[in-house]
Amino acid sequence: MRPIRSSEIGSYLYCRRAWWYRKTGIPSENVTELAAGTDLHRQHGRKVLIASFTRTLSLFLFLVAILLLVAYLAYQWL
Numbered sequence: 001m002r003p004i005r006s007s008e009i010g011s012y013l014y015c016r017r018a019w020w021y022r023k024t025g026i027p028s029e030n031v032t033e034l035a036a037g038t039d040l041h042r043q044h045g046r047k048v049l050i051a052s053f054t055r056t057l058s059l060f061l062f063l064v065a066i067l068l069l070v071a072y073l074a075y076q077w078l
Helices: 004-013 016-023 031-077
Strands: none
Touching: 004 016
């Protein structure tokens, strides 16, 4: 008996018929739509990665600005 993967469980819970088709080896008739969906997910993944990088960079620059402000004020105080 082969182990059941979590992706298979998710596929079954999402659509039992699609899971059964995949299990029996029946080829999909909507290959172009599936390819378009895969491409859309890749684009979304790239956007999420860019947004995450931009957020991290902005937080870093904000901390640098705060440190520079503190250094400037400390210099002015002396």
